[in-house]
Structure formats: C-alpha cells, structure tokens
Amino acid sequence: MKLYFKIPGDFIRKPVILCILPMILFFILTQIPYGSYGTRIQSSLKSAPFQPLTVTGSGFVRNKNGKAILMCQSGSARKKIKIDKSRMRDLKAWKPQIVAYSRRHYMQNTSVLNPRVIVLHYTAMSGFPWNLVNSKRSAGETPGLASHYVIDGEKIWRILPDNVRSRGCYGINHVAINIEMVALNANHLQKKKKTMKTCAYLVKYLMNRYGIPLSKVYSHQDVAYMDRKRTPEVLDYVNGSPYGKVDPGEKNMRHIKLMIKKMKNFNVYE
Numbered sequence: 001m002k003l004y005f006k007i008p009g010d011f012i013r014k015p016v017i018l019c020i021l022p023m024i025l026f027f028i029l030t031q032i033p034y035g036s037y038g039t040r041i042q043s044s045l046k047s048a049p050f051q052p053l054t055v056t057g058s059g060f061v062r063n064k065n066g067k068a069i070l071m072c073q074s075g076s077a078r079k080k081i082k083i084d085k086s087r088m089r090d091l092k093a094w095k096p097q098i099v100a101y102s103r104r105h106y107m108q109n110t111s112v113l114n115p116r117v118i119v120l121h122y123t124a125m126s127g128f129p130w131n132l133v134n135s136k137r138s139a140g141e142t143p144g145l146a147s148h149y150v151i152d153g154e155k156i157w158r159i160l161p162d163n164v165r166s167r168g169c170y171g172i173n174h175v176a177i178n179i180e181m182v183a184l185n186a187n188h189l190q191k192k193k194k195t196m197k198t199c200a201y202l203v204k205y206l207m208n209r210y211g212i213p214l215s216k217v218y219s220h221q222d223v224a225y226m227d228r229k230r231t232p233e234v235l236d237y238v239n240g241s242p243y244g245k246v247d248p249g250e251k252n253m254r255h256i257k258l259m260i261k262k263m264k265n266f267n268v269y270e
C-alpha cells in the first residue's frame with residue numbers, strides 16, 4: 001500500500017479511498033451491534049464462556065492463564081476461593097437426559113443454558129450433597145437432581161458448567177444457574193456466615209460474567225410461587241402449579257443480597 005502525503009489533493013486519491021475508507025467503515029459497523037463498552041464485554045464473554053479471564057468492577061476484561069481461582073476484593077477485604085471441579089456430573093450421561101427433560105418441561109429441545117437468573121438454595125443436609133452428583137432419577141423421571149454449584153464454608157464445587165442446564169429448581173431450570181449452600185435448614189444456614197459470604201462472592205462474579213442484575217437473583221422460595229408477576233421467567237408445561245418452599249430462608253436472602261450490594265471494587269480471576 002502506498003500513501004500520498006505530499007499535497008492535500010493527493011489525500012483523496014485511489015489508495016486512500018480503497019484502503020483507509022473501508023477500514024473506517026468496517027470499524028464503525030463492527031461497533032454498532034455492541035452499543036456500549038459494557039455490552040461488548042458481555043458479548044465477548046458469551047462467545048467464549050470458558051476462557052480464562054479477569055473481570056473487574058470497572059468492566060476491564062483480559063485473558064489470564066491459570067487454574068480456576070476466584071479472587072475478589074470488597075473494600076479492603078480480599079478473598080481467594082478455588083472452584084473445585086473434582087465432583088462434576090458426567091456430562092456424557094447428563095446432556096441427553098436434560099435435553100429430554102427440557103423438551104417435556106419447557107418445550108425446548110436443548111441442554112444449552114444462557115443464564116438469565118441465579119437461584120439460591122440450601123441443601124437440607126449437613127454433609128456434601130452427593131445426590132446432586134450421582135442420582136439417576138427424581139420424582140419418577142430422569143435425570144437426577146443437580147445444581148451448578150455447591151458451597152460449604154469457603155469451598156465451592158462445580159457440579160455442572162454454566163452453559164449446561166441443571167435440574168436444581170422446578171420451573172426455572174431453562175434460564176437459571178442454581179447454587180446450593182450446605183445447610184440443614186434456614187436457621188442452620190443463618191449461622192453459617194462463611195458459606196453465605198462465599199455465596200455472595202460467587203453470585204457477584206456470575207452477575208458480572210453474564211450481565212445478570214441483582215433483581216434477577218431469586219430464592220427457590222421466590223420461584224416456587226410459580227407466579228409470573230413475581231418471577232417472570234417461571235414456566236412448566238408438565239405442572240405449573242405453585243409448590244411451597246422455605247429455601248434458603250428470607251432472612252438469609254436479604255443478608256446475601258446486602259453483601260452483594262456492598263461489593264463495589266470487585267476482581268475475579270479464573
């Protein structure tokens with residue numbers, strides 16, 4: 001490519017028209033679909049959801065090689081949490097079963113999840129919920145129950161990847177990332193402050209990653225009303241009736257959401 005800089009008249013000659021103008025047009029056109037820098041980040045995250053990356057509260061994203069490490073900063077407090085992948089579901093067996101489940105319950109023939117909401121639960125048991133990893137059936141149909149994450153203290157286990165549907169919350173599995181906190185009941189969880197804090201960090205991280213607002217962080221109890229005014233995403237073609245739940249407790253939800261609200265400076269390394 002040869003450019004002409006001698007006199008202003010030369011500037012509009014063929015090489016400039018053929019090379020620079022198309023480049024400018026290409027740049028402008030590629031910016032239009034993204035609108036703002038923020039949505040551009042979301043878009044890049046969605047296109048490569050499992051690339052190692054770094055997200056900060058200011059919206060800065062960069063690739064970083066390393067293990068699955070979550071590192072957050074809230075005010076002066078720093079947290080370093082690993083996501084343990086040693087107890088994941090066997091995806092080969094899971095995927096065809098969750099496709100069939102999605103077809104029956106949501107009339108959607110897919111296992112793919114594009115997360116739009118996050119639902120919080122307690123496990124209703126005191127030890128690790130192995131049923132979420134191993135169970136084959138629940139309520140007379142396949143697959144077994146499984147959420148995306150299990151949290152106990154500062155420990156986080158990934159059971160399913162974020163882009164695969166779970167069976168953790170009847171009525172919303174087609175759009176939800178499900179997170180379980182290990183606790184017997186709402187009162188037990190209320191005493192497990194570390195577990196709730198880890199949950200707040202994980203939720204904040206997922207909100208950043210998938211562009212989910214705090215108003216779309218639900219309790220299982222919220223979903224169980226099966227009321228579209230309360231949770232517009234709820235849907236089920238097999239049985240859309242409400243079902244009662246105290247999960248993970250209203251006080252606990254308020255506590256976790258308040259912690260998330262307070263997290264202003266936030267860094268994640270995965």
Ligand SMILES: [Zn+2]
Nearest residue numbers: 121122220247
């Ligand atoms: Zn639940």
